[in-house]
Amino acid sequence: MPEFKKKPSTGKTVLGIDVGGSTTKIVGFDGNKNLIQPQIVKATDPVTSVYGAFGKFTVENGIGLGDIERVMMTGVGSAFLNSPIYNLPCEPVSEFDSIGIGGLYLSKLDEAIVVSMGTGTAITYAKKEGDCIKTEYLGGTGVGGGTITGLAKKLVDIDSVRHLAKLSEGGDLSKIDLRVGDITNTGSFKKLNADLTASNFGKASDMASRSDIALGIINMVAETVAMMAIFASRQYKTKDIVLTGNLTAIDPIRGVFENLSPVFGVNFLFPENSQFGTVIGAALQ
Ligand SMILES: Nc1ncnc2c1ncn2[C@@H]1O[C@H](COP(=O)(O)OP(=O)(O)OP(=O)(O)O)[C@@H](O)[C@H]1O
Ligand SMILES: [Mg+2]
Structure with missing residues:
Protein backbone atom coordinates (compact mmCIF):
# COMPACT_ATOMS: atom_id res chain seq x y z
CA MET A 1 0.00 0.00 0.00
CA PRO A 2 1.28 3.51 -0.73
CA GLU A 3 2.32 5.54 2.28
CA PHE A 4 0.63 8.83 3.02
CA LYS A 5 2.02 11.86 4.72
CA LYS A 6 0.07 14.90 5.69
CA LYS A 7 2.95 17.32 5.29
CA PRO A 8 5.84 17.21 2.88
CA SER A 9 9.01 16.55 4.87
CA THR A 10 11.99 17.63 2.84
CA GLY A 11 12.80 18.69 -0.66
CA LYS A 12 10.39 20.04 -3.19
CA THR A 13 6.95 18.73 -3.97
CA VAL A 14 5.80 17.64 -7.42
CA LEU A 15 2.09 18.14 -7.96
CA GLY A 16 -0.20 16.37 -10.40
CA ILE A 17 -3.51 17.81 -11.53
CA ASP A 18 -6.02 15.88 -13.65
CA VAL A 19 -8.86 17.94 -15.10
CA GLY A 20 -11.39 15.29 -16.12
CA GLY A 21 -14.80 15.55 -17.73
CA SER A 22 -16.56 15.47 -14.33
CA THR A 23 -14.00 16.08 -11.60
CA THR A 24 -10.56 17.58 -11.01
CA LYS A 25 -8.10 15.63 -8.89
CA ILE A 26 -4.86 16.81 -7.33
CA VAL A 27 -2.03 14.93 -5.71
CA GLY A 28 1.56 15.53 -4.62
CA PHE A 29 4.77 13.64 -4.07
CA ASP A 30 7.07 15.23 -1.50
CA GLY A 31 10.86 15.34 -1.73
CA ASN A 32 11.04 11.83 -0.23
CA LYS A 33 8.67 10.50 -2.89
CA ASN A 34 5.89 10.03 -0.34
CA LEU A 35 2.42 10.37 -1.76
CA ILE A 36 0.40 13.16 -0.17
CA GLN A 37 -3.28 12.17 0.15
CA PRO A 38 -5.06 13.10 -3.12
CA GLN A 39 -8.07 15.39 -3.21
CA ILE A 40 -10.97 15.80 -5.58
CA VAL A 41 -13.22 18.71 -6.55
CA LYS A 42 -16.17 18.67 -8.89
CA ALA A 43 -15.27 20.24 -12.22
CA THR A 44 -17.42 23.26 -12.90
CA ASP A 45 -15.24 25.06 -15.40
CA PRO A 46 -11.64 23.91 -15.76
CA VAL A 47 -9.91 27.09 -14.57
CA THR A 48 -12.08 27.43 -11.45
CA SER A 49 -11.68 23.78 -10.53
CA VAL A 50 -7.90 23.79 -11.04
CA TYR A 51 -7.38 26.86 -8.85
CA GLY A 52 -9.92 25.54 -6.33
CA ALA A 53 -8.19 22.18 -6.11
CA PHE A 54 -4.75 23.79 -5.97
CA GLY A 55 -5.79 26.17 -3.17
CA LYS A 56 -7.47 23.49 -1.08
CA PHE A 57 -4.60 21.03 -1.47
CA THR A 58 -1.79 23.45 -0.69
CA VAL A 59 -3.56 25.03 2.30
CA GLU A 60 -4.59 21.69 3.83
CA ASN A 61 -1.11 20.22 3.42
CA GLY A 62 0.84 23.31 4.44
CA ILE A 63 2.58 23.58 1.07
CA GLY A 64 3.81 27.04 0.04
CA LEU A 65 4.41 28.09 -3.57
CA GLY A 66 8.17 27.94 -2.89
CA ASP A 67 7.84 24.26 -1.88
CA ILE A 68 6.60 23.26 -5.32
CA GLU A 69 9.09 22.04 -7.89
CA ARG A 70 6.65 21.60 -10.77
CA VAL A 71 3.03 20.85 -11.65
CA MET A 72 2.19 18.05 -14.07
CA MET A 73 -1.12 18.66 -15.81
CA THR A 74 -3.30 16.13 -17.55
CA GLY A 75 -6.94 15.37 -18.43
CA VAL A 76 -9.29 16.62 -21.12
CA GLY A 77 -9.84 19.97 -19.39
CA SER A 78 -6.18 20.81 -18.84
CA ALA A 79 -5.91 22.18 -22.39
CA PHE A 80 -8.08 25.13 -21.29
CA LEU A 81 -5.32 26.36 -19.00
CA ASN A 82 -3.07 28.38 -21.25
CA SER A 83 -0.88 30.01 -18.61
CA PRO A 84 1.11 28.50 -15.73
CA ILE A 85 -0.50 28.35 -12.28
CA TYR A 86 1.01 31.23 -10.26
CA ASN A 87 4.03 31.16 -12.60
CA LEU A 88 5.02 27.69 -11.41
CA PRO A 89 6.67 25.38 -13.93
CA CYS A 90 3.70 23.51 -15.43
CA GLU A 91 4.06 20.61 -17.84
CA PRO A 92 1.30 18.93 -19.82
CA VAL A 93 1.55 15.14 -19.80
CA SER A 94 -0.35 12.49 -21.75
CA GLU A 95 -3.51 11.27 -20.03
CA PHE A 96 -3.10 7.80 -21.50
CA ASP A 97 0.48 7.49 -20.22
CA SER A 98 -0.74 8.75 -16.85
CA ILE A 99 -3.46 6.09 -16.70
CA GLY A 100 -0.94 3.30 -17.35
CA ILE A 101 1.76 4.62 -15.02
CA GLY A 102 -0.74 5.31 -12.23
CA GLY A 103 -2.31 1.87 -12.58
CA LEU A 104 1.03 0.08 -12.23
CA TYR A 105 2.08 2.29 -9.30
CA LEU A 106 -1.13 1.60 -7.36
CA SER A 107 -1.28 -2.11 -8.11
CA LYS A 108 2.50 -2.66 -7.77
CA LEU A 109 2.33 -4.85 -10.87
CA ASP A 110 4.94 -4.87 -13.65
CA GLU A 111 2.42 -5.39 -16.42
CA ALA A 112 -1.35 -4.90 -16.69
CA ILE A 113 -4.26 -3.63 -18.66
CA VAL A 114 -5.23 -0.37 -16.94
CA VAL A 115 -8.74 0.97 -17.34
CA SER A 116 -9.84 4.49 -16.48
CA MET A 117 -13.56 4.41 -15.64
CA GLY A 118 -14.38 8.08 -15.58
CA THR A 119 -16.95 10.10 -17.47
CA GLY A 120 -15.91 7.97 -20.42
CA THR A 121 -13.73 4.89 -20.47
CA ALA A 122 -10.11 4.62 -21.64
CA ILE A 123 -8.06 1.43 -21.79
CA THR A 124 -4.26 1.20 -21.82
CA TYR A 125 -1.62 -1.49 -21.66
CA ALA A 126 1.31 -0.74 -19.37
CA LYS A 127 4.54 -2.63 -18.82
CA LYS A 128 7.66 -1.91 -16.77
CA GLU A 129 10.85 -2.13 -18.81
CA GLY A 130 13.86 -1.46 -16.62
CA ASP A 131 13.37 1.98 -15.10
CA CYS A 132 10.78 2.96 -17.70
CA ILE A 133 7.13 2.19 -18.12
CA LYS A 134 5.95 1.53 -21.64
CA THR A 135 2.31 2.40 -22.22
CA GLU A 136 0.03 1.88 -25.16
CA TYR A 137 -3.41 3.40 -25.55
CA LEU A 138 -5.77 0.71 -26.78
CA LEU A 173 -31.80 -7.89 -12.99
CA SER A 174 -34.14 -10.64 -14.15
CA LYS A 175 -36.77 -7.91 -14.66
CA ILE A 176 -34.42 -5.96 -16.96
CA ASP A 177 -31.84 -8.10 -18.73
CA LEU A 178 -32.26 -11.01 -21.06
CA ARG A 179 -29.96 -13.78 -19.86
CA VAL A 180 -28.46 -16.61 -21.87
CA GLY A 181 -30.55 -19.03 -19.79
CA ASP A 182 -33.74 -17.23 -20.86
CA ILE A 183 -33.25 -18.05 -24.51
CA THR A 184 -31.33 -21.31 -24.74
CA ASN A 185 -30.49 -24.43 -22.80
CA THR A 186 -29.17 -26.84 -25.42
CA GLY A 187 -26.83 -27.21 -28.37
CA SER A 188 -23.70 -25.22 -29.02
CA PHE A 189 -24.67 -22.55 -26.48
CA LYS A 190 -24.46 -25.08 -23.65
CA LYS A 191 -20.90 -23.94 -22.91
CA LEU A 192 -22.12 -20.45 -22.13
CA ASN A 193 -22.93 -19.60 -18.53
CA ALA A 194 -26.74 -19.37 -18.29
CA ASP A 195 -26.42 -16.31 -16.01
CA LEU A 196 -24.49 -14.25 -18.54
CA THR A 197 -26.30 -11.33 -20.12
CA ALA A 198 -27.54 -11.93 -23.64
CA SER A 199 -29.04 -8.44 -23.95
CA ASN A 200 -28.83 -5.57 -21.46
CA PHE A 201 -32.33 -4.14 -21.00
CA GLY A 202 -33.47 -6.81 -23.47
CA LYS A 203 -36.19 -8.01 -21.12
CA ALA A 204 -37.24 -4.75 -19.48
CA SER A 205 -40.53 -5.62 -17.86
CA ASP A 206 -43.50 -3.32 -17.35
CA MET A 207 -43.26 -4.43 -13.74
CA ALA A 208 -39.61 -3.35 -13.36
N1 LIG B 1 -18.14 12.05 -6.13
C1 LIG B 1 -18.36 11.97 -7.44
N2 LIG B 1 -18.35 13.08 -8.19
C2 LIG B 1 -18.56 13.01 -9.52
N3 LIG B 1 -18.76 11.88 -10.20
C3 LIG B 1 -18.78 10.74 -9.50
C4 LIG B 1 -18.58 10.73 -8.10
N4 LIG B 1 -18.63 9.46 -7.70
C5 LIG B 1 -18.86 8.72 -8.79
N5 LIG B 1 -18.97 9.47 -9.89
C6 LIG B 1 -19.14 8.95 -11.24
O1 LIG B 1 -17.85 8.97 -11.79
C7 LIG B 1 -17.86 9.62 -13.06
C8 LIG B 1 -16.65 10.52 -13.16
O2 LIG B 1 -15.48 9.77 -12.90
P1 LIG B 1 -14.07 10.51 -12.88
O3 LIG B 1 -14.13 11.65 -11.91
O4 LIG B 1 -13.04 9.47 -12.67
O5 LIG B 1 -14.05 11.04 -14.37
P2 LIG B 1 -13.21 12.21 -15.03
O6 LIG B 1 -11.78 11.97 -14.77
O7 LIG B 1 -13.77 13.52 -14.60
O8 LIG B 1 -13.60 11.95 -16.56
P3 LIG B 1 -12.70 11.49 -17.80
O9 LIG B 1 -11.52 10.72 -17.23
O10 LIG B 1 -13.60 10.60 -18.62
O11 LIG B 1 -12.32 12.76 -18.46
C9 LIG B 1 -19.14 10.43 -13.15
O12 LIG B 1 -19.64 10.41 -14.47
C10 LIG B 1 -20.06 9.70 -12.18
O13 LIG B 1 -20.82 8.73 -12.88
MG1 LIG C 1 -10.32 10.76 -15.63
Missing part, protein backbone atom coordinates in the same frame (compact mmCIF):
# COMPACT_ATOMS: atom_id res chain seq x y z
CA GLY A 139 -8.96 2.69 -27.21
CA GLY A 140 -12.03 3.10 -25.13
CA THR A 141 -15.75 3.62 -25.15
CA GLY A 142 -18.13 6.48 -24.56
CA VAL A 143 -19.98 4.16 -22.21
CA GLY A 144 -18.85 5.21 -18.75
CA GLY A 145 -19.78 7.28 -15.74
CA GLY A 146 -21.42 9.95 -17.88
CA THR A 147 -23.71 7.26 -19.31
CA ILE A 148 -24.73 6.23 -15.82
CA THR A 149 -25.38 9.82 -14.77
CA GLY A 150 -27.37 10.64 -17.92
CA LEU A 151 -29.51 7.52 -17.90
CA ALA A 152 -30.12 7.81 -14.15
CA LYS A 153 -31.42 11.33 -14.66
CA LYS A 154 -33.74 10.38 -17.50
CA LEU A 155 -34.93 6.96 -16.32
CA VAL A 156 -35.19 7.23 -12.53
CA ASP A 157 -34.85 10.99 -11.97
CA ILE A 158 -31.67 10.73 -9.88
CA ASP A 159 -28.65 13.03 -10.14
CA SER A 160 -26.20 11.39 -7.78
CA VAL A 161 -24.40 8.16 -8.67
CA ARG A 162 -24.22 7.30 -4.97
CA HIS A 163 -28.00 7.60 -4.63
CA LEU A 164 -28.40 5.47 -7.74
CA ALA A 165 -26.14 2.83 -6.19
CA LYS A 166 -28.23 2.90 -3.01
CA LEU A 167 -31.44 2.57 -5.02
CA SER A 168 -29.99 -0.38 -6.93
CA GLU A 169 -29.49 -2.38 -3.73
CA GLY A 170 -32.86 -4.15 -3.89
CA GLY A 171 -32.84 -4.38 -7.69
CA ASP A 172 -33.62 -7.53 -9.66
CA SER A 209 -39.19 -1.12 -10.30
CA ARG A 210 -36.93 1.94 -10.04
CA SER A 211 -34.45 -0.24 -8.15
CA ASP A 212 -34.42 -2.79 -10.97
CA ILE A 213 -33.79 -0.04 -13.53
CA ALA A 214 -31.04 1.50 -11.36
CA LEU A 215 -29.27 -1.86 -11.16
CA GLY A 216 -29.79 -2.41 -14.89
CA ILE A 217 -28.03 0.87 -15.72
CA ILE A 218 -25.08 0.16 -13.44
CA ASN A 219 -24.82 -3.41 -14.70
CA MET A 220 -24.91 -2.44 -18.37
CA VAL A 221 -22.10 0.10 -18.04
CA ALA A 222 -19.93 -2.12 -15.84
CA GLU A 223 -20.40 -5.16 -18.09
CA THR A 224 -19.52 -3.14 -21.20
CA VAL A 225 -16.32 -1.83 -19.65
CA ALA A 226 -15.43 -5.24 -18.22
CA MET A 227 -15.84 -7.03 -21.55
CA MET A 228 -13.74 -4.46 -23.42
CA ALA A 229 -11.00 -4.85 -20.81
CA ILE A 230 -11.21 -8.65 -21.05
CA PHE A 231 -10.76 -8.52 -24.85
CA ALA A 232 -7.75 -6.22 -24.37
CA SER A 233 -6.24 -8.58 -21.81
CA ARG A 234 -6.53 -11.51 -24.21
CA GLN A 235 -4.74 -9.56 -26.91
CA TYR A 236 -1.85 -8.78 -24.55
CA LYS A 237 -1.86 -12.19 -22.86
CA THR A 238 -2.12 -10.81 -19.35
CA LYS A 239 -4.78 -11.66 -16.83
CA ASP A 240 -4.31 -8.58 -14.66
CA ILE A 241 -6.73 -5.70 -15.22
CA VAL A 242 -6.42 -2.65 -12.97
CA LEU A 243 -9.51 -0.46 -12.61
CA THR A 244 -9.17 3.24 -11.86
CA GLY A 245 -11.41 6.33 -11.94
CA ASN A 246 -14.34 7.43 -9.83
CA LEU A 247 -16.61 4.56 -10.82
CA THR A 248 -14.32 2.21 -8.89
CA ALA A 249 -15.67 3.73 -5.68
CA ILE A 250 -19.20 2.50 -6.42
CA ASP A 251 -19.83 -0.90 -4.75
CA PRO A 252 -22.35 -2.39 -7.22
CA ILE A 253 -19.94 -1.57 -10.07
CA ARG A 254 -17.21 -3.53 -8.32
CA GLY A 255 -19.71 -6.34 -7.78
CA VAL A 256 -20.24 -6.73 -11.53
CA PHE A 257 -16.49 -7.06 -12.14
CA GLU A 258 -16.10 -9.50 -9.27
CA ASN A 259 -18.84 -11.73 -10.72
CA LEU A 260 -17.27 -11.76 -14.19
CA SER A 261 -13.73 -12.43 -13.00
CA PRO A 262 -14.02 -16.23 -12.50
CA VAL A 263 -16.17 -16.66 -15.61
CA PHE A 264 -13.50 -15.14 -17.88
CA GLY A 265 -10.41 -16.09 -15.86
CA VAL A 266 -9.05 -12.58 -15.33
CA ASN A 267 -8.02 -10.67 -12.19
CA PHE A 268 -9.86 -7.39 -11.80
CA LEU A 269 -7.93 -5.27 -9.32
CA PHE A 270 -9.24 -2.27 -7.41
CA PRO A 271 -6.17 -0.91 -5.61
CA GLU A 272 -6.42 1.56 -2.77
CA ASN A 273 -6.84 5.10 -4.14
CA SER A 274 -7.96 3.71 -7.49
CA GLN A 275 -10.08 6.84 -8.05
CA PHE A 276 -6.82 8.77 -8.33
CA GLY A 277 -4.88 6.53 -10.71
CA THR A 278 -4.58 9.06 -13.54
CA VAL A 279 -3.51 12.03 -11.43
CA ILE A 280 -0.94 9.92 -9.58
CA GLY A 281 0.41 8.73 -12.93
CA ALA A 282 0.70 12.35 -14.07
CA ALA A 283 2.67 13.39 -10.98
CA LEU A 284 5.04 10.45 -11.42
CA GLN A 285 6.18 11.54 -14.89
Whole structure:
Protein backbone atom coordinates (compact mmCIF):
# COMPACT_ATOMS: atom_id res chain seq x y z
CA MET A 1 0.00 0.00 0.00
CA PRO A 2 1.28 3.51 -0.73
CA GLU A 3 2.32 5.54 2.28
CA PHE A 4 0.63 8.83 3.02
CA LYS A 5 2.02 11.86 4.72
CA LYS A 6 0.07 14.90 5.69
CA LYS A 7 2.95 17.32 5.29
CA PRO A 8 5.84 17.21 2.88
CA SER A 9 9.01 16.55 4.87
CA THR A 10 11.99 17.63 2.84
CA GLY A 11 12.80 18.69 -0.66
CA LYS A 12 10.39 20.04 -3.19
CA THR A 13 6.95 18.73 -3.97
CA VAL A 14 5.80 17.64 -7.42
CA LEU A 15 2.09 18.14 -7.96
CA GLY A 16 -0.20 16.37 -10.40
CA ILE A 17 -3.51 17.81 -11.53
CA ASP A 18 -6.02 15.88 -13.65
CA VAL A 19 -8.86 17.94 -15.10
CA GLY A 20 -11.39 15.29 -16.12
CA GLY A 21 -14.80 15.55 -17.73
CA SER A 22 -16.56 15.47 -14.33
CA THR A 23 -14.00 16.08 -11.60
CA THR A 24 -10.56 17.58 -11.01
CA LYS A 25 -8.10 15.63 -8.89
CA ILE A 26 -4.86 16.81 -7.33
CA VAL A 27 -2.03 14.93 -5.71
CA GLY A 28 1.56 15.53 -4.62
CA PHE A 29 4.77 13.64 -4.07
CA ASP A 30 7.07 15.23 -1.50
CA GLY A 31 10.86 15.34 -1.73
CA ASN A 32 11.04 11.83 -0.23
CA LYS A 33 8.67 10.50 -2.89
CA ASN A 34 5.89 10.03 -0.34
CA LEU A 35 2.42 10.37 -1.76
CA ILE A 36 0.40 13.16 -0.17
CA GLN A 37 -3.28 12.17 0.15
CA PRO A 38 -5.06 13.10 -3.12
CA GLN A 39 -8.07 15.39 -3.21
CA ILE A 40 -10.97 15.80 -5.58
CA VAL A 41 -13.22 18.71 -6.55
CA LYS A 42 -16.17 18.67 -8.89
CA ALA A 43 -15.27 20.24 -12.22
CA THR A 44 -17.42 23.26 -12.90
CA ASP A 45 -15.24 25.06 -15.40
CA PRO A 46 -11.64 23.91 -15.76
CA VAL A 47 -9.91 27.09 -14.57
CA THR A 48 -12.08 27.43 -11.45
CA SER A 49 -11.68 23.78 -10.53
CA VAL A 50 -7.90 23.79 -11.04
CA TYR A 51 -7.38 26.86 -8.85
CA GLY A 52 -9.92 25.54 -6.33
CA ALA A 53 -8.19 22.18 -6.11
CA PHE A 54 -4.75 23.79 -5.97
CA GLY A 55 -5.79 26.17 -3.17
CA LYS A 56 -7.47 23.49 -1.08
CA PHE A 57 -4.60 21.03 -1.47
CA THR A 58 -1.79 23.45 -0.69
CA VAL A 59 -3.56 25.03 2.30
CA GLU A 60 -4.59 21.69 3.83
CA ASN A 61 -1.11 20.22 3.42
CA GLY A 62 0.84 23.31 4.44
CA ILE A 63 2.58 23.58 1.07
CA GLY A 64 3.81 27.04 0.04
CA LEU A 65 4.41 28.09 -3.57
CA GLY A 66 8.17 27.94 -2.89
CA ASP A 67 7.84 24.26 -1.88
CA ILE A 68 6.60 23.26 -5.32
CA GLU A 69 9.09 22.04 -7.89
CA ARG A 70 6.65 21.60 -10.77
CA VAL A 71 3.03 20.85 -11.65
CA MET A 72 2.19 18.05 -14.07
CA MET A 73 -1.12 18.66 -15.81
CA THR A 74 -3.30 16.13 -17.55
CA GLY A 75 -6.94 15.37 -18.43
CA VAL A 76 -9.29 16.62 -21.12
CA GLY A 77 -9.84 19.97 -19.39
CA SER A 78 -6.18 20.81 -18.84
CA ALA A 79 -5.91 22.18 -22.39
CA PHE A 80 -8.08 25.13 -21.29
CA LEU A 81 -5.32 26.36 -19.00
CA ASN A 82 -3.07 28.38 -21.25
CA SER A 83 -0.88 30.01 -18.61
CA PRO A 84 1.11 28.50 -15.73
CA ILE A 85 -0.50 28.35 -12.28
CA TYR A 86 1.01 31.23 -10.26
CA ASN A 87 4.03 31.16 -12.60
CA LEU A 88 5.02 27.69 -11.41
CA PRO A 89 6.67 25.38 -13.93
CA CYS A 90 3.70 23.51 -15.43
CA GLU A 91 4.06 20.61 -17.84
CA PRO A 92 1.30 18.93 -19.82
CA VAL A 93 1.55 15.14 -19.80
CA SER A 94 -0.35 12.49 -21.75
CA GLU A 95 -3.51 11.27 -20.03
CA PHE A 96 -3.10 7.80 -21.50
CA ASP A 97 0.48 7.49 -20.22
CA SER A 98 -0.74 8.75 -16.85
CA ILE A 99 -3.46 6.09 -16.70
CA GLY A 100 -0.94 3.30 -17.35
CA ILE A 101 1.76 4.62 -15.02
CA GLY A 102 -0.74 5.31 -12.23
CA GLY A 103 -2.31 1.87 -12.58
CA LEU A 104 1.03 0.08 -12.23
CA TYR A 105 2.08 2.29 -9.30
CA LEU A 106 -1.13 1.60 -7.36
CA SER A 107 -1.28 -2.11 -8.11
CA LYS A 108 2.50 -2.66 -7.77
CA LEU A 109 2.33 -4.85 -10.87
CA ASP A 110 4.94 -4.87 -13.65
CA GLU A 111 2.42 -5.39 -16.42
CA ALA A 112 -1.35 -4.90 -16.69
CA ILE A 113 -4.26 -3.63 -18.66
CA VAL A 114 -5.23 -0.37 -16.94
CA VAL A 115 -8.74 0.97 -17.34
CA SER A 116 -9.84 4.49 -16.48
CA MET A 117 -13.56 4.41 -15.64
CA GLY A 118 -14.38 8.08 -15.58
CA THR A 119 -16.95 10.10 -17.47
CA GLY A 120 -15.91 7.97 -20.42
CA THR A 121 -13.73 4.89 -20.47
CA ALA A 122 -10.11 4.62 -21.64
CA ILE A 123 -8.06 1.43 -21.79
CA THR A 124 -4.26 1.20 -21.82
CA TYR A 125 -1.62 -1.49 -21.66
CA ALA A 126 1.31 -0.74 -19.37
CA LYS A 127 4.54 -2.63 -18.82
CA LYS A 128 7.66 -1.91 -16.77
CA GLU A 129 10.85 -2.13 -18.81
CA GLY A 130 13.86 -1.46 -16.62
CA ASP A 131 13.37 1.98 -15.10
CA CYS A 132 10.78 2.96 -17.70
CA ILE A 133 7.13 2.19 -18.12
CA LYS A 134 5.95 1.53 -21.64
CA THR A 135 2.31 2.40 -22.22
CA GLU A 136 0.03 1.88 -25.16
CA TYR A 137 -3.41 3.40 -25.55
CA LEU A 138 -5.77 0.71 -26.78
CA GLY A 139 -8.96 2.69 -27.21
CA GLY A 140 -12.03 3.10 -25.13
CA THR A 141 -15.75 3.62 -25.15
CA GLY A 142 -18.13 6.48 -24.56
CA VAL A 143 -19.98 4.16 -22.21
CA GLY A 144 -18.85 5.21 -18.75
CA GLY A 145 -19.78 7.28 -15.74
CA GLY A 146 -21.42 9.95 -17.88
CA THR A 147 -23.71 7.26 -19.31
CA ILE A 148 -24.73 6.23 -15.82
CA THR A 149 -25.38 9.82 -14.77
CA GLY A 150 -27.37 10.64 -17.92
CA LEU A 151 -29.51 7.52 -17.90
CA ALA A 152 -30.12 7.81 -14.15
CA LYS A 153 -31.42 11.33 -14.66
CA LYS A 154 -33.74 10.38 -17.50
CA LEU A 155 -34.93 6.96 -16.32
CA VAL A 156 -35.19 7.23 -12.53
CA ASP A 157 -34.85 10.99 -11.97
CA ILE A 158 -31.67 10.73 -9.88
CA ASP A 159 -28.65 13.03 -10.14
CA SER A 160 -26.20 11.39 -7.78
CA VAL A 161 -24.40 8.16 -8.67
CA ARG A 162 -24.22 7.30 -4.97
CA HIS A 163 -28.00 7.60 -4.63
CA LEU A 164 -28.40 5.47 -7.74
CA ALA A 165 -26.14 2.83 -6.19
CA LYS A 166 -28.23 2.90 -3.01
CA LEU A 167 -31.44 2.57 -5.02
CA SER A 168 -29.99 -0.38 -6.93
CA GLU A 169 -29.49 -2.38 -3.73
CA GLY A 170 -32.86 -4.15 -3.89
CA GLY A 171 -32.84 -4.38 -7.69
CA ASP A 172 -33.62 -7.53 -9.66
CA LEU A 173 -31.80 -7.89 -12.99
CA SER A 174 -34.14 -10.64 -14.15
CA LYS A 175 -36.77 -7.91 -14.66
CA ILE A 176 -34.42 -5.96 -16.96
CA ASP A 177 -31.84 -8.10 -18.73
CA LEU A 178 -32.26 -11.01 -21.06
CA ARG A 179 -29.96 -13.78 -19.86
CA VAL A 180 -28.46 -16.61 -21.87
CA GLY A 181 -30.55 -19.03 -19.79
CA ASP A 182 -33.74 -17.23 -20.86
CA ILE A 183 -33.25 -18.05 -24.51
CA THR A 184 -31.33 -21.31 -24.74
CA ASN A 185 -30.49 -24.43 -22.80
CA THR A 186 -29.17 -26.84 -25.42
CA GLY A 187 -26.83 -27.21 -28.37
CA SER A 188 -23.70 -25.22 -29.02
CA PHE A 189 -24.67 -22.55 -26.48
CA LYS A 190 -24.46 -25.08 -23.65
CA LYS A 191 -20.90 -23.94 -22.91
CA LEU A 192 -22.12 -20.45 -22.13
CA ASN A 193 -22.93 -19.60 -18.53
CA ALA A 194 -26.74 -19.37 -18.29
CA ASP A 195 -26.42 -16.31 -16.01
CA LEU A 196 -24.49 -14.25 -18.54
CA THR A 197 -26.30 -11.33 -20.12
CA ALA A 198 -27.54 -11.93 -23.64
CA SER A 199 -29.04 -8.44 -23.95
CA ASN A 200 -28.83 -5.57 -21.46
CA PHE A 201 -32.33 -4.14 -21.00
CA GLY A 202 -33.47 -6.81 -23.47
CA LYS A 203 -36.19 -8.01 -21.12
CA ALA A 204 -37.24 -4.75 -19.48
CA SER A 205 -40.53 -5.62 -17.86
CA ASP A 206 -43.50 -3.32 -17.35
CA MET A 207 -43.26 -4.43 -13.74
CA ALA A 208 -39.61 -3.35 -13.36
CA SER A 209 -39.19 -1.12 -10.30
CA ARG A 210 -36.93 1.94 -10.04
CA SER A 211 -34.45 -0.24 -8.15
CA ASP A 212 -34.42 -2.79 -10.97
CA ILE A 213 -33.79 -0.04 -13.53
CA ALA A 214 -31.04 1.50 -11.36
CA LEU A 215 -29.27 -1.86 -11.16
CA GLY A 216 -29.79 -2.41 -14.89
CA ILE A 217 -28.03 0.87 -15.72
CA ILE A 218 -25.08 0.16 -13.44
CA ASN A 219 -24.82 -3.41 -14.70
CA MET A 220 -24.91 -2.44 -18.37
CA VAL A 221 -22.10 0.10 -18.04
CA ALA A 222 -19.93 -2.12 -15.84
CA GLU A 223 -20.40 -5.16 -18.09
CA THR A 224 -19.52 -3.14 -21.20
CA VAL A 225 -16.32 -1.83 -19.65
CA ALA A 226 -15.43 -5.24 -18.22
CA MET A 227 -15.84 -7.03 -21.55
CA MET A 228 -13.74 -4.46 -23.42
CA ALA A 229 -11.00 -4.85 -20.81
CA ILE A 230 -11.21 -8.65 -21.05
CA PHE A 231 -10.76 -8.52 -24.85
CA ALA A 232 -7.75 -6.22 -24.37
CA SER A 233 -6.24 -8.58 -21.81
CA ARG A 234 -6.53 -11.51 -24.21
CA GLN A 235 -4.74 -9.56 -26.91
CA TYR A 236 -1.85 -8.78 -24.55
CA LYS A 237 -1.86 -12.19 -22.86
CA THR A 238 -2.12 -10.81 -19.35
CA LYS A 239 -4.78 -11.66 -16.83
CA ASP A 240 -4.31 -8.58 -14.66
CA ILE A 241 -6.73 -5.70 -15.22
CA VAL A 242 -6.42 -2.65 -12.97
CA LEU A 243 -9.51 -0.46 -12.61
CA THR A 244 -9.17 3.24 -11.86
CA GLY A 245 -11.41 6.33 -11.94
CA ASN A 246 -14.34 7.43 -9.83
CA LEU A 247 -16.61 4.56 -10.82
CA THR A 248 -14.32 2.21 -8.89
CA ALA A 249 -15.67 3.73 -5.68
CA ILE A 250 -19.20 2.50 -6.42
CA ASP A 251 -19.83 -0.90 -4.75
CA PRO A 252 -22.35 -2.39 -7.22
CA ILE A 253 -19.94 -1.57 -10.07
CA ARG A 254 -17.21 -3.53 -8.32
CA GLY A 255 -19.71 -6.34 -7.78
CA VAL A 256 -20.24 -6.73 -11.53
CA PHE A 257 -16.49 -7.06 -12.14
CA GLU A 258 -16.10 -9.50 -9.27
CA ASN A 259 -18.84 -11.73 -10.72
CA LEU A 260 -17.27 -11.76 -14.19
CA SER A 261 -13.73 -12.43 -13.00
CA PRO A 262 -14.02 -16.23 -12.50
CA VAL A 263 -16.17 -16.66 -15.61
CA PHE A 264 -13.50 -15.14 -17.88
CA GLY A 265 -10.41 -16.09 -15.86
CA VAL A 266 -9.05 -12.58 -15.33
CA ASN A 267 -8.02 -10.67 -12.19
CA PHE A 268 -9.86 -7.39 -11.80
CA LEU A 269 -7.93 -5.27 -9.32
CA PHE A 270 -9.24 -2.27 -7.41
CA PRO A 271 -6.17 -0.91 -5.61
CA GLU A 272 -6.42 1.56 -2.77
CA ASN A 273 -6.84 5.10 -4.14
CA SER A 274 -7.96 3.71 -7.49
CA GLN A 275 -10.08 6.84 -8.05
CA PHE A 276 -6.82 8.77 -8.33
CA GLY A 277 -4.88 6.53 -10.71
CA THR A 278 -4.58 9.06 -13.54
CA VAL A 279 -3.51 12.03 -11.43
CA ILE A 280 -0.94 9.92 -9.58
CA GLY A 281 0.41 8.73 -12.93
CA ALA A 282 0.70 12.35 -14.07
CA ALA A 283 2.67 13.39 -10.98
CA LEU A 284 5.04 10.45 -11.42
CA GLN A 285 6.18 11.54 -14.89
N1 LIG B 1 -18.14 12.05 -6.13
C1 LIG B 1 -18.36 11.97 -7.44
N2 LIG B 1 -18.35 13.08 -8.19
C2 LIG B 1 -18.56 13.01 -9.52
N3 LIG B 1 -18.76 11.88 -10.20
C3 LIG B 1 -18.78 10.74 -9.50
C4 LIG B 1 -18.58 10.73 -8.10
N4 LIG B 1 -18.63 9.46 -7.70
C5 LIG B 1 -18.86 8.72 -8.79
N5 LIG B 1 -18.97 9.47 -9.89
C6 LIG B 1 -19.14 8.95 -11.24
O1 LIG B 1 -17.85 8.97 -11.79
C7 LIG B 1 -17.86 9.62 -13.06
C8 LIG B 1 -16.65 10.52 -13.16
O2 LIG B 1 -15.48 9.77 -12.90
P1 LIG B 1 -14.07 10.51 -12.88
O3 LIG B 1 -14.13 11.65 -11.91
O4 LIG B 1 -13.04 9.47 -12.67
O5 LIG B 1 -14.05 11.04 -14.37
P2 LIG B 1 -13.21 12.21 -15.03
O6 LIG B 1 -11.78 11.97 -14.77
O7 LIG B 1 -13.77 13.52 -14.60
O8 LIG B 1 -13.60 11.95 -16.56
P3 LIG B 1 -12.70 11.49 -17.80
O9 LIG B 1 -11.52 10.72 -17.23
O10 LIG B 1 -13.60 10.60 -18.62
O11 LIG B 1 -12.32 12.76 -18.46
C9 LIG B 1 -19.14 10.43 -13.15
O12 LIG B 1 -19.64 10.41 -14.47
C10 LIG B 1 -20.06 9.70 -12.18
O13 LIG B 1 -20.82 8.73 -12.88
MG1 LIG C 1 -10.32 10.76 -15.63
